[in-house]
Amino acid sequence: MAFFPYRLARRVCWPAATRGWRMFATTVASRPIIVHKLGLDILKDPWFNKGTAFPITERDRLDLRGLLPPIVLTAQQQIDRFMVDLNRSQVNARDGPSDNISLAKWRVLNRLHDRNGTMYYKVLIDYIEELAPIVYTPTVGLVCQNYSGLFRRPRGMYFSAADRGEMMSMVYNWPAEQVDMIVITDGSRILGLGDLGVQGIGIPIGKVDLYVAAAGIHPQRVLPIMIDVGTNNERLLKDPLYLGLQQRRLDGEEYLAVLDEFMEAVFTRWPTVIVQFEDFQSKWALKLLQRYRNTYRMFNDDVQGTVAIAGLLGAVRAQGRTMIDFPRQKIVVAGAGSAGLGVVNAARKTMAKMLGDNESAFESAGRQFWVVDAEGLITDERPGIDTETLPFARKAKEVGLLGLREGSSLIEVVKKVKPDVLLGLSAVGGLFSKEVLEALKDSTSVRPAIFPMSNPTKNAECTPEDAFSILGEQILFASGSPFKAVDLGNGKFGHCNQANAMYLFPGIGLGTLLSGARVISDGMLQAAAVCLAAYMKEEDVLDGIIYPPISRIRDITREVAAAVIREAVAEDLAEGREDMDPMELRRLDKAETLAYVKSHMWEPDYATLVYMD
Template identity: 40%
Template sequence: MYLLLTLSLALSISFSFSNSVSACLPYDFLIANPSPTLWQGFSGSMGYTTMKTPSLNKGLGFTYSERDALGLRGLLPPAKLTLEDQVELTMQELRRKSSALDKYVFLQSLQDVNSTLYYAVLSRHTYECMPFVYTPVVGEACQKFSQLYRHTPQGLYLSIDDRGKLRSILDNWPVQDIRAIVFTDGERILGLGDQGIDGMGIPVGKLALYTACAGVHPSHCLPVALDVGTNTQDKLDDPFYIGLKRRRLTGREYDAFVAEFIEAAVDKYGKSVMLQFEDFGNSNAFRLLHHWQEKVCCFNDDIQGTAAVALAGVLGSTALTGTAVEDHRFLFFGAGEAGAGIAELIAYAIHVETGKPVEECRKQVFMLDSKGLVCKSRLHELQHHKINFAHDTEHVADLLSAVKTLKPTALVGVSTLPKSFNQAVIEEMSANNERPIIFALSNPTSKAECTPEEAYRWSNGAAVFASGSPFEPVTFNGKTYVPGQGNNAYIFPGVGLAAVACGATRITDLDMYIAAKALAEAVPKDRLDASCVYPHLRDIRDVSLKVAVAIAANKYATGQASVLPKPVDLEAHIRSVMYEPSY
């Protein structure tokens, strides 16, 4: 019994210090108070508990004075390493790992041990580490999340058995100043379908990128998994699945559970807490977004973030094609939430650029789903998010026929059907356009509609290509092409940084259009010369800052900022709140 009480108290001490990270410098406090009453009765435990607290641990980075003050002598070898030394050693170890999943597990384990070092590694080596924190490896990690679960809290797990208690459960999280929440019900994880509670890997990865790519302080971030069950039989049959083993909750009870969580979060953290919907299924994603976007500060990254990064690629392509967004004719292969989100934002962008009604602008955007072209003759069978793009045109059943009939200038793949952009399709696009836009955006890599090598070869180097997952450069006919990765990380971290910096109370379609324009304007000439419509990921923090400044300016212009008065130098203010990992 005594041992249990000791462990419990040690954990509470650990959490209390973690909670102070964003408000003060804990080491200064501890060194100034080497024998607080807090530690009486636990001889030698202050240093040990400090090292067991990820937000306080420095490993061999502790100075000798800190080791004396905190009781760390003997708990560490005598050598001292700087943070930069530790980053270099960590990268050497990461590079020795034999598989992508091993690298994912290694980085997650590092986060559980020394969070400052973890974020320093991600911030200094974002381009190299991002695939092992998010796409494409996070998909495999979610599929195996129950087996990889390491018992260290990385976020909150809220199940339908917790209904009526969600507000009080939020108090169990040790940090009170939460400003950005990413939450999922796990129904549509990437292109992998229903992963149930195992989808928690996505919010954890997304928020890691909030910090690495935009400097949102990790203590302000909270990943949340809403466990409403799963319809994936393999999960229900798995004896080691860590979620509820029951079919998905639906209907009014489901909506009430989501509402209870959102209302609890706003009550706990305030009206400017940013809530990001993540990987909700088509049947819920649009409906929930439309219900909540005028009530709280929220957005859906799969709908709006994907839309903004795709629109940025289109806007950036003008330098290569000479065609402005309002002069394009778009064909989407795939009509789910990602496709509909991109289509709606493109129509909105045409509306902004031309002043034409959005309804008229939608006529430049066509969609193809599993039953063929979305058109008026199919209105009776269409899901609600497709109806706006059901035009008065002849129905065709397949992609090649649609390309031949509609003669689009831009082909956007959001189907998760690999190899669907075949040679005949791309050759037809090339026959109709001097520089066809070919965006194969489905994730993970195995779901891409085509590879960049195929797009360049079948278009004789003319394609303006982008993908959802990373691909290596391609050399064709003596020229090196750099395939652009339409990675949502170009958008959502900057959105989060803006929301935190200005205390945004809403996130709107105009914000997403502004974010897309800021991203397109950040593409340097050398990238465009290589037919790439996105900046290099090594510059992601600078890009996120540009996106954040543009959005925050709009928040102040529209009266949707709560950090008042408006800073005289908005960029300097946003820079000042960006977290930089350091000891």
């Protein structure tokens, strides 16, 4: 995150007479901000700089006359000029031309962020559908792979294994007196690219930008963080330009000691902060979630499978049934890493809740999943099966009735199970081969769903062209990375849904923040997924559109946040905030909850600046 002088702005925008976040959120743009700098120092400050939008009176007041071109542009004119520059056919980065237009655009956006934070978020919000793939998936994968060479100025914070014993004091180096949202990674499993070490910081940077753009969390209250515990990537260990610790990753108790110290430090300074864990390797992702989720306000949307659950529920609707029929879905899952097991676990809990939320329901729901990894179908006869995988292993005797066994191939499983959904979370590009897709033709569903969810694009288990050409126009297709619609001829197109995590995590974070929930429960995550699945109109769903357009993201986030708040209240987890106590929250109806959420979403508007010595 670029340095924004939060303490300075807060002194003016949140005086003692106001009450908490509501006043901050709704008055930042309208109340004048007192600054203690003039001239070029103002223009070099990304939070106060308005560029050519400074009115003449402010130019005189702040000693800016003559330091800018004489014309005064509106914010919209600035945006229009910027987009012309961004979309030129040959976009050049400052350090030379790029042969990758998306990466070049990321550089141009990054420079805008460095010089004018308000305009950066104006552009991102106005063009979110076009720019989300640049600031996040899939371009962020390329950014992370090259981050050591792209690094120009720091964003966020870096805590490393070398900082043990110092984190409690380090956390006070960040200038914001209040942080609402932290996104953290250790760089061990960046998308489907593996261990990228400290270069994984690109993921938290991209996600906090989406928290601002989609959820309206103030940019001075979000913080991307990298936990550098080393890397096992041989190329990075030998790269003299690599910016991280050039040592092997810590493991075991040493690794946990670093994370424990970090969590204690962060929540000591900011007790109400929410921490989102992102792209941790399978070995640790579930363990860390279980270790911290009942003590701290934290979640891991990949492991907890929220956006995938929304897609699965949407698929039920698109197949002509209601969401309550979800427990009848037969689902084959390719991939048993943290994401794969996380989705299965979340889907199983959702099914169980629909069936009565008891032990029998949970057992029944488990029989709807067949999990396949690199060694084939996972059963209870798998030698050396780990504790995280064991709950999802099928009983060998049970699958034997279908003619399957321990280690049966994906093709065999698809042929015998005839699933309603084929879900890919393997990070193996092309895993859904022609043979696998051909096997899905015998699905008992008239409209089978194919979800190649692995990121980035090259790791998708299949392309939409392959899926539609083999299985026809009636299938449902949803991927983790964006794909264009497929021309099926005769004026028909195969719709390519993107199961983008940004549909849900901003609303989960905002809803948790505004409810004051002390933890983030499974019920709150399920409420978010159900809300998204129900968002689309019936006619759209029947056309195969199960995720809404990203252009609606702020409206979607409002709805999701409101659903999370209502669930937190229902579970008696909501502790409220300074401007809304738990009893007041409980009395809000749906419309009032939506209005409450909307009133707390920050809008990027230029504030009037007043100099004071």
